Amino acid sequence: MLGDPANIVLSEDQKTAFVMNHHGAVVNAEFLQHGGRASIAVMDVRKMLSRELDNTDAALEHDFDAGWFGGVGLLVVPGLIVAGYSESWLSEDGSNRIGLIDQRTGGLRGQIEMALTPQAGVRRQLRRDCAFFPVPFVSPTEPAQIPAGQAFLSDIDPQDFGCWPDPEGLAFARGSDGKTYLVSGNAGTEDVSIMDFGAALAGSRVVEVAPRIPVQTGPFGIRASPNGKFVAVTARDSNITGAEGNTISIIEIDRARAGLPGAEAARVRVGTDAVNGAARPFTVSWTPDGRRIVVANFRTNNVSVVDLRKALDHVAGA
Numbered sequence: 001m002l003g004d005p006a007n008i009v010l011s012e013d014q015k016t017a018f019v020m021n022h023h024g025a026v027v028n029a030e031f032l033q034h035g036g037r038a039s040i041a042v043m044d045v046r047k048m049l050s051r052e053l054d055n056t057d058a059a060l061e062h063d064f065d066a067g068w069f070g071g072v073g074l075l076v077v078p079g080l081i082v083a084g085y086s087e088s089w090l091s092e093d094g095s096n097r098i099g100l101i102d103q104r105t106g107g108l109r110g111q112i113e114m115a116l117t118p119q120a121g122v123r124r125q126l127r128r129d130c131a132f133f134p135v136p137f138v139s140p141t142e143p144a145q146i147p148a149g150q151a152f153l154s155d156i157d158p159q160d161f162g163c164w165p166d167p168e169g170l171a172f173a174r175g176s177d178g179k180t181y182l183v184s185g186n187a188g189t190e191d192v193s194i195m196d197f198g199a200a201l202a203g204s205r206v207v208e209v210a211p212r213i214p215v216q217t218g219p220f221g222i223r224a225s226p227n228g229k230f231v232a233v234t235a236r237d238s239n240i241t242g243a244e245g246n247t248i249s250i251i252e253i254d255r256a257r258a259g260l261p262g263a264e265a266a267r268v269r270v271g272t273d274a275v276n277g278a279a280r281p282f283t284v285s286w287t288p289d290g291r292r293i294v295v296a297n298f299r300t301n302n303v304s305v306v307d308l309r310k311a312l313d314h315v316a317g318a
Contacts, residue, residue: 035070064106126162174228185219271297
């Protein structure tokens, strides 16, 4: 199971684990791209917990092609795997895709495509010279290219990021209208998207329903509250400047889906007391009662616990 495992979720019955491998069965020293063709390992939890099977592949039941490149986001619903892709073919900034994968066969049942063309107050690109790319995709079209036309991005040319959303983490939220909304944290454009998941299941490819919500910097971890009304998103770092964030954003889904002001209900500093201190918050979770948010901060090597009510009331030190 090569592939830089980037995410893991359990099935509803806790018997099966799904592991997102960021670059799949590819040796990065040969491929030269941070995230290659992603794969999803399907594993038996009981066997994973058996110590005599450590360091073997005995727990591995299936290894599915994830359908695109640089897999990160991973959600599981009955019969379906939802996969977020943060990269593209030969381009680390080049994804606007989220896949819908059959849990039983591993077959690709559909893909969500996120719009690219900038529109004031709706969505943005962080560069001015981004090449046109059709959404929905129309064949034949060349693969995504970064502005200067190079095939690869690396730490020496990060300024070439910013044309594509590059969705990382995914979460399901619930609106008061009874709909399920798929929420993505977009590292490339440093914002959050709200999508109609029911429309995606019905076959629509372009399903964003509201303006994207800018956050402090490139998001990574994302998780909905137990009641689905809020989503917490970590501001990890910028692909363009490399500057690391130190906040989480709390998104109120009903305001977000309606495109109303205040969709980012709160922004809370985590990991550090310094206004400009780098914390690089990575992953996020909620307590079962939905009253607190727990954040793991990579750079400061600590954990922050945020009081939701204080955060929504904008109390200092929430």
